[in-house]
Amino acid sequence: MAVQISVFIENKEGRIKKAIDTLAKADVNIRALSVGDTTKYGILRLIVSDNEKATKALEDDGFIVKESEVIVVSVPDKPNGLNTTLAILDDADINLEYIYAFVSSQPEEAIVAIKVENTEKAIEVFEANDAKILTEEELEKI
Amino acid sequence: MFWNEKAECMTKEEKEELQLKRLQETVRIAYENVEFYKKRFDEIGLKPEDIKTLEDIEKIPFTTKSDLREAYPLGLLAVPRDEIVEIHASSGTTGKPTVTGYTQNDLDVWGECIARGLKMAGAEKDYIIQNAYGYGLFTGGFGIHHGGNKMGAITIPISAGNTQRQLDTMVDFQSDILTCTPSYAMYLGESREKAGIPIEDINLKAGIHGAEMWTDEMRKRIEASLGIKTYNIYGLTEVMGPGVAQECGEQNGMHLQDDHFYPEIINSETGETLDYGEKGELVLTSLTKTGMPILRFRTKDLTSLIADKCECGRTTVRMTRITGRSDDMLKIKGVMVFPSQIEKALLKIEGISPNYLIHVTRPDILDEVEVKVEASKELFSDEIKEMEIVEKQIQASIRSETGLRVDVTLCEPETLPRSEGKAVRVIDERNL
Structure with a gap:
């Protein structure tokens, strides 16, 4: 978060x-x-x-x-990458409020900030599906 | 309990007798000494001795603000200049200012009227009055000051502005009464909260507020944020200044000092005199002024009069809260709207600042109204969806108050005009 x-x-x-x-x-x-x-x-x-x-x-x-709190998630930087991540939310019926991207220094990785209706539930399903949520410390290294 | 029981609790008969005597004297003075009134009377063949009853006042032509402007600066004096001791003027926001000259007698009457009001607000001789009305040509500062002096109370002439110093003064001097415009009182209350000064650290008991329109919602906020009871005061430069009327502790209409001012309510379109309880434009005639007596001045303020004796024991006629001015009434899509209604609607919403601007346009054939409101931390959200809900809430509140569908625009804080005097609330760009 x-x-x-x-x-x-x-x-x-x-x-x-x-x-x-x-x-x-x-x-x-x-x-x-x-x-x-x-x-x-x-x-x-x-x-x-x-x-x-x-x-x-x-x-x-x-x-x-x-x-306010947003979830920052690492997404594979390739076609269908973001789609896979958003599908996790979709499957769990979690509404997306807005989303925007970071500039990433890693060539293989895209980073997005996501605001959803239910942040706790979203984190739960992301973790259950092995999506990579960035911690505050990791964020600082971007 | 009363500053002047004899004057404030007269029987109807005593009062009418006194009013008639004073009216006849005022008419005589005006006719004999002021060219303007003489001309007006002569034009319709009216003589001062034609005023035989109080009802005869209806024979006298109205005096308007533009009459006073034409006489700018001192064309309406009824005495030689050496008898004038003080001058005040209106702000002149809508044209040339209107000027009033006061004799020592007039200042004494002014002080008397204010002292009556101070007493209504519970003041005693040892009370500290923090007078945060502006000192200057504006009548607020000096008017209250004259009243404080008359009573023998302790007046701090702090004037308007310098909020930190106002708060320090409240705490250090333990001021008992705050006198200022309602919008400034509200601002001081908010500033106290922001500065983290506990309400127990101030000793204010009462606030006397006027010079601009305000609503019951605003009253509640001021009373809560400063821990006081508030008293609405009314007056105008053209007639005297604050103190023409003020609320007592009943907060049920303002006691109009009708041994010094004779009130009438008229239909502002036809000029016809209306009865007690009927709403219309207030017309005032001075009964004791010597410097610049004024006959049937059209105040443009909309109110109604209550004749019954007040619970407090006073028999002075009461005027209800001013709900608008006949000249700031807006007719939008054929609906009558007063800025005070918009203000009332806004203040019903949590977290809203009372600073607003009504912008009326007619881009094609239909009127459009945009109400600009300052956003605040409480109203703001990171989600547009939430912000739209807030806008809809404001819209709905205005709609239920006025029946109008308006466009609401949120602005950044501190970007709309606010006032220590009178704020501009309406911009009407229609070519009517």
């Missing part, structure tokens, strides 16, 4: 840039990110090197920040 921070982004010019800027100034490294967007606002989701530092810097700059 990993902690993801989400940032509310008003639909206004330069707001994502401003959030990224804030993180850069706080010396926080971004490991993965995705943006969920609607016509009116966006949700910037991040996995970063230092959650506490990132949250504080963003809040000090007036952003709304929320921490």
Whole structure:
């Protein structure tokens, strides 16, 4: 399991840039990110090197920040790789909320962050099916 | 229990006799000394001596805000300048400011009215009043100040703003009464919670709040976050300033100081006088002002009057909470809507900030309303699905309050205007 921070982004010019800027100034490294967007606002989701530092810097700059849990899973970097992993959730009737990818340094491995309705149950079925869930320590090495 | 029992608990007959005597005197002073009133009376052949009963007041033409603007700055004085000792002005957000000049008599009356209100809020001579209304041309700061002085209480002229200092003052001086706008009171309450100051560390007992519209939902929040009982106060620069009316501990209508101001309720479209209990526009006539007497001033504030004696024992007429202004009423898709209704709807939702902006447009032939609301940590989620639920909740709440389907947009915190004075809540871009 990993902690993801989400940032509310008003639909206004330069707001994502401003959030990224804030993180850069706080010396926080971004490991993965995705943006969920609607016509009116966006949700910037991040996995970063230092959650506490990132949250504080963003809040000090007036952003709304929320921490939530996502599952980070290693997926074989080949056709059908992700499909196999998602099939595990599907078979267990677990709803996928969203998914996004990391940049991996390993040639054989892709890494994805997954948000599901029931995190505990998802971890259970991943483990039962030998899917590789990354620990916090492993995440730091990416 | 009463600051001035004789004035506040008169019988109907005593009061009407006093009001008529004072009305006749005010009309005479205005006619003889103010060109504007003389002209208005002469145009319709009205003489001061035609005012023989209180009902005769209906013969007098209304005075409007634009009349006051045309007389800017001091065209409506009824006394030579050497008798004026203080000047205040409205903020002028919607045009040229309106100015009022006060004689020493007027300041005494003002202090008297505020002192009555302070007493309603439980004040005693040794009470510390933390006066966080803005000091300046705005009537809030000095009005309360004059009343504190009149009572002999201890007034801290801290003025609006500098929240840290406000909180320090509450704790260090153990202030008893807080006076400020309701939105600032709410902000101070939130700031106390954020700063982690235990409620036991402050000693506030009462808050006297006015100068902008507020709702019962807001009252509940202020009372809980500061541990106080709140008292709605009403007034306006054109007539005097705060203290024209204020709630007592019953919190059931504001006691209008009707030995100094004569109230009427009219239908704002036809100008026809309405009965007690009927809702309409408040019209005020000063009964004791000497510097700038004002006859039948149309306040644009919508309220109704309660004639019955209050549980507290006072017989002064009461006015109900202002529910809107005849000029900020919006007609959207043919439905009458007041910003206060939107505010009420918003405050029913947990975690919402009372800062909002109503944006009305007519892109084609139909009106569209967008309500911008500041998002907060409580409302925010990492999932769009959840955020949509929040928006729908807000929409549903506004719909049940106003009957309108509106578009809700969440904005980043601290991006909508907030005020120490009066906030802009409506942007209407329709070409009507």
